[in-house]
Amino acid sequence: MREIKTGKEIVDEFFQKILEIPNVDVELTSKIKELYDSSKFTETNLNALLDEIIEQKKEEKSED
Numbered sequence: 001m002r003e004i005k006t007g008k009e010i011v012d013e014f015f016q017k018i019l020e021i022p023n024v025d026v027e028l029t030s031k032i033k034e035l036y037d038s039s040k041f042t043e044t045n046l047n048a049l050l051d052e053i054i055e056q057k058k059e060e061k062s063e064d
Helices: 007-020 026-037 043-063
Strands: none
């Protein structure tokens, strides 16, 4: 009989394998995984992270 996984187990497994997803943005994914691993994966922290990455990309673009 197969064991039914809990929601937490499914999410934990997802974040353990997230960097193995083909064509994934490794920088962004690593930072999201860090939030999850440190129990800081909240909407507020995720939005702040995405805003930070957007600003970094804008700065990189303006430097070119």
